[in-house]
Amino acid sequence: MKSAGGLGRAGITLVVVYAALILAFTVIGMAVAPPDAQVGAARPANDIPVHLSELLAFGLLLGAMSAVIGGIRGLPLVILAPMLVVLLDLDHLPAYIGLAQPIRPAHSFVFIAVAVVCTAIVLRRLDLELALLSAFTGHLAVDEGLFAPFSPLSYGYVLLDQYRLPLIACSLAAALLSGYFLRRGNRGGPSR
């Protein structure tokens, strides 16, 4: 029922829907956040390669865990998971082109709830919804500094760092479950 090709196509749809939602939350943040919350800044250029490689490495770990559990058909997740992890930082884009924006408008629990519901409606694949949840919580676990957990409903900023352990636990558990449901969804049970 679900081939590697099927996962690949569904993965591309997931990336497109996820990117569109990140940009939508970014625009909503710019429109509705109070001026004193529009203090999102671009990361210093020197820090970008280091942070990017941390995100990619953690995404690779998550994708590899899903693929180990999910079997050969889970291999696209090795590429998909790091892409999803990195993609979340699209919400810094306005700051890079010099526009005022809130801090990390899509790094929000409201955002991931909306993203999981939207991708569930579009894809109806529990394995990919879990991969998305894993990538999102994995990204937040790697990040440091301020975020607004309930943006765009509230732009009260708190430190991300205090959530690191639960975020890591959630991202690892969701990666394993993603692999499990991927395998279980395949016709005839575990693949050989």
Ligand SMILES: [Zn+2]
């Ligand atoms: Zn980030």
